[in-house]
Amino acid sequence: MDIEKAIELVEANLTKGRFEHTLRVKDTAIQLAEQYGAPIDLVTIAALFHDYAKDMDKNELRRLIISYALPDDLLEYHHELWHGPVAAKIVEDQLQITNEDVLNAIYYHTTGRANMSLVETIIFVADYIEPKRSFPGVEDVRKEAKQDLHNAARRALKNTIHHLLDKDATIHPNTFFAYNHLTKTIGVKEV
Numbered sequence: 001m002d003i004e005k006a007i008e009l010v011e012a013n014l015t016k017g018r019f020e021h022t023l024r025v026k027d028t029a030i031q032l033a034e035q036y037g038a039p040i041d042l043v044t045i046a047a048l049f050h051d052y053a054k055d056m057d058k059n060e061l062r063r064l065i066i067s068y069a070l071p072d073d074l075l076e077y078h079h080e081l082w083h084g085p086v087a088a089k090i091v092e093d094q095l096q097i098t099n100e101d102v103l104n105a106i107y108y109h110t111t112g113r114a115n116m117s118l119v120e121t122i123i124f125v126a127d128y129i130e131p132k133r134s135f136p137g138v139e140d141v142r143k144e145a146k147q148d149l150h151n152a153a154r155r156a157l158k159n160t161i162h163h164l165l166d167k168d169a170t171i172h173p174n175t176f177f178a179y180n181h182l183t184k185t186i187g188v189k190e191v
């Protein structure tokens with residue numbers, strides 16, 4: 001898809017604040033793609049559409065999860081986790097985006113998953129570190145992203161898991177699978 005057209009669609013579907021976040025994620029993701037040698041065109045499209053379903057109402061998201069036959073255990077987790085999988089299905093179904101790497105990057109951008117591709121990892125990290133994010137620990141992840149993308153992704157997951165535990169929230173298995181996979185492949189020594 002043409003980038004201009006993609007930007008137009010995204011702007012029409014999102015609130016101003018969310019659209020601006022999306023543009024910052026796109027710029028951050030392009031910088032990471034240049035640094036780590038990922039395809040700029042795929043990363044750009046994935047970033048532009050990653051939050052495409054974010055401003056949908058909860059009931060609409062629920063209806064789409066059912067009609068697209070997404071895994072129904074999704075509905076047992078916080079509705080914050082619904083917009084990625086739904087956006088992946090909408091762009092495939094309505095916008096004829098077929099690239100699997102792009103669709104996976106959109107689908108898994110909130111939780112991550114085991115064995116993420118370079119494009120998936122870039123979108124995951126860019127969404128976490130875009131310049132207006134102010135999570136505790138985000139500055140360490142920003143620094144790490146300049147040195148080692150996978151370490152940055154692991155650190156972002158670790159922070160998210162800590163944050164969710166502090167809130168007594170449920171944690172989606174893919175968040176743990178992503179963390180475990182990176183921890184094993186990076187070779188962090190268990191104590």
Ligand code: DGI
Nearest residue numbers: 051078080109110111127160169170171172175
């Ligand atoms: O859509 P964004 O706000 O740009 O960012 P996002 O899609 O990464 O969503 C972030 C939110 O998702 C944040 O509040 C933490 C939450 N989150 C991430 N992983 C999990 C999770 N929430 C639950 N309950 N479980 C998870 O595994």
Ligand code: FE
Nearest residue numbers: 050051054110
């Ligand atoms: Fe999101």
Ligand code: FE
Nearest residue numbers: 025050051127
């Ligand atoms: Fe986002």
